[in-house]
Amino acid sequence: MVVKFTPEEQQKLNLMFExxxxxxxxxxxxxxxELNKSVIHNEIVFTGDSITEGYPFGELxxxxxxxxxxxxxxxxxxxLLAHIKTQVLDLKPxxxxxxxxTNDIExxxxxxxxxxxxxxxxxxxxxxxxxxxxxxxxxxxxxxxKTHIESIGKRRNKDIKDLNKMINKIVAQIKGCQYIDLYExxxxxxxxxxxxxxxxxxxxxxxxxxxxxxxTKYVSE
Numbered sequence: 001m002v003v004k005f006t007p008e009e010q011q012k013l014n015l016m017f018e019x020x021x022x023x024x025x026x027x028x029x030x031x032x033x034e035l036n037k038s039v040i041h042n043e044i045v046f047t048g049d050s051i052t053e054g055y056p057f058g059e060l061x062x063x064x065x066x067x068x069x070x071x072x073x074x075x076x077x078x079x080l081l082a083h084i085k086t087q088v089l090d091l092k093p094x095x096x097x098x099x100x101x102t103n104d105i106e107x108x109x110x111x112x113x114x115x116x117x118x119x120x121x122x123x124x125x126x127x128x129x130x131x132x133x134x135x136x137x138x139x140x141x142x143x144x145x146k147t148h149i150e151s152i153g154k155r156r157n158k159d160i161k162d163l164n165k166m167i168n169k170i171v172a173q174i175k176g177c178q179y180i181d182l183y184e185x186x187x188x189x190x191x192x193x194x195x196x197x198x199x200x201x202x203x204x205x206x207x208x209x210x211x212x213x214x215x216t217k218y219v220s221e
Contacts, residue, residue, distance in 0.1 A: 021074050025083075028072050032086050039068055041092040044219055048099035049075050051140065051202060060212040065219055068093070076104045077117035084121060089128050095219065096125060099137040101163055102201070106153045115166035122177050135218055136171045138164045138183040140203070143192040148200025155201065157190065180218065182211060 043066040046052050052071030061067055070087040072079075077100045080087060088096060098121060104114040122134050139160050142152040164183055171179040186192055186207070192200060196207030203211065 025072055025075060025079065029083055029086050032070060033090070036086065036090040039091050040066060042094045043068065043091070044095045044097070045070055045088060045091050045093040046097045046099070047071060047080065047087045048137075049073060049103055051102070052099050054202060055208055055211075056205070060208060061216065061219060067219065074103055075100070076107060076109060077101055077114050077121065078104075078109070081117055081121050081124065084124055088125055092129060093132060095133045095135070097135045097137060097215070097218075098122075099139070101139040101167070102142075102155055102160070105139075105155050105159050105163070108154065111159065111163045111166060114163060115170055118167055119170045119174070122171070122174050126174070126176055132176065134174075134177045136167060136177060136179050138167065138179070138181045141183055141187055141192040143194060143197055143200035145191060145194075145200070148197070151199040152201050180214070182214060185214060186210065 045068045046055060046057065047070040049071060050073035052069065053073050055069065055071070057067040057069055068091055070091070072083075072087070075083075080098075080100050098118070100118065100121075101114050104117075105111075118136065122136065125132060125134060141157050141160060142148070142155045144152065144157060160183065164181070168179045168181070171177045186196055188194070193207075193210075196203055196210055198204045
């Protein structure tokens with residue numbers, strides 16, 4: 001049975017969700033600030049949203065590679081830029097992998113704004129860590145089939161492809177940055193491969209293994 005809310009009830013629920021997300025984000029930022037005090041500098045950082053937060057780096061990358069996970073579920077590119085000190089700069093990495101943008105689409109943030117914010121994330125990082133190598137990952141596709149249509153929300157592959165084109169164009173103009181296209185690699189019949197996902201948006205372990213097959217050479221070089 002589908003539960004329907006009045007506009008006033010829905011607005012109240014939306015506000016409660018936003019407040020919960022802010023509390024959850026701050027808790028994770030506080031944890032990262034504490035953990036950042038004991039990291040080894042000049043290593044590798046992955047940052048982004050829940051797709052990064054859920055990536056089991058320790059089990060999938062070679063054991064000699066040190067990777068720090070600074071993903072936070074449900075954040076947008078704007079949130080990442082606002083908290084870049086905690087999620088990136090304080091770790092002083094030699095390599096940074098950025099995956100962000102799918103939640104921007106869900107929240108109706110214009111694609112051009114998201115692309116510009118990703119550019120600002122790269123520029124701010126380079127300004128503070130001049131010799132860093134930044135890899136900006138394409139936003140992953142979603143699975144738009146009936147099974148997952150509720151889970152993916154407003155996200156559609158047409159918008160994701162358009163955003164990725166903008167990101168690729170911007171990254172190509174920034175020295176020290178490289179775009180990595182994982183979008184096409186994760187597709188099957190125009191959707192996120194069913195084998196790689198449990199809800200049409202997030203990756204399962206097989207999906208993370210597929211991504212790792214591509215990214216291992218970049219973390220290792």
